[in-house]
Amino acid sequence: MRVLVLHYDVVNISLIYNLFFKELFFSISSAIFIIAILYLFIKKEIMRVNAKASKAMSYAFTDALTGLNNRHYLNDFLKKFTALNKYDSDFAVVFIDIDRFKLVNDTLGHLTGDCILKGLALSLQSLIRPGDTLCRYGGEEFVIIFSDIFKQDALSKVEQIRDCIEKRSFDCKEQKITISAGISFGSRDNDINEVMEHSDKALYMAKDAGRNCIKVYNPD
Incomplete structure (x- = not known):
């Protein structure tokens, strides 16, 4: 009887252990995925802002008729x-x-x-x-x-x-x-x-x- 109880406890601990690490792995994977998406979004926004700033700078410093510096x-x-x-x-x-x-x-x-x-x-x-x-x-x-x-x-x-x-x-x-x-x-x-x-x-x-x-x- 004690052997069965011990076996049952070991099985429960093993299940809890597996569930814990599965949840932990899923949480970490989800966090990494979210961070990657945020990174790509922020990088894209930075590139867009820089492109707008560069375009604005070009307009400000370029003569519209000749294309030369103004x-x-x-x-x-x-x-x-x-x-x-x-x-x-x-x-x-x-x-x-x-x-x-x-x-x-x-x-x-x-x-x-x-x-x-x-x-x-x-x-x-x-x-x-x-x-x-x-x-x-x-x-x-x-x-x-x-x-x-x-x-x-x-x-x-x-x-x-x-x-x-x-x-x-x-x-x-x-x-x-x-x-x-x-x-x-x-x-x-x-x-x-x-x-x-x-x-x-x-x-x-x-x-x-x-x-x-x-x-x-x-x-x-």
Whole structure:
């Protein structure tokens, strides 16, 4: 009789033991499953939020017409430029303006004007180096910042740009245009905002000199 009772107790303990661990295993498995689902959901939400933020940033910093960086991007870039310009190397700032662009808009219409702006943006992108910064400054004005470049190399590059634009016929009623450019140079210790002001002054010098030319700002 004692053997039967003992056997019965062992069977009960074994059943309870099995049920306990089955319940424990089920609970742990359920918890892991729920955590995995939550992780995937949170990861998806984070990716969605990041994508929206990236898209919003792109809209904020991109010119809608040309697809270039815009004035907001340039302002943000200028704030970081000192930190980015780590080496004791020269840089150059170039202001570019389409000559007599108002006449194009007035005679051929704004659609042709927009077509020329987009065509010029593509040309400029193809002519600068991968590490250079190109922005549409506003209207028919563009800005290029050449980092880590010798003065003569920058001048040669801007002259190449001016020459290519003069020779090109844009797919906008076969319209031809010319550009004027002002360029100024700086080094690591210079305030890039001041260098930009100098290149803007040089652009006005190019306009006064008859357009379709490049002028270098000379502090002397």
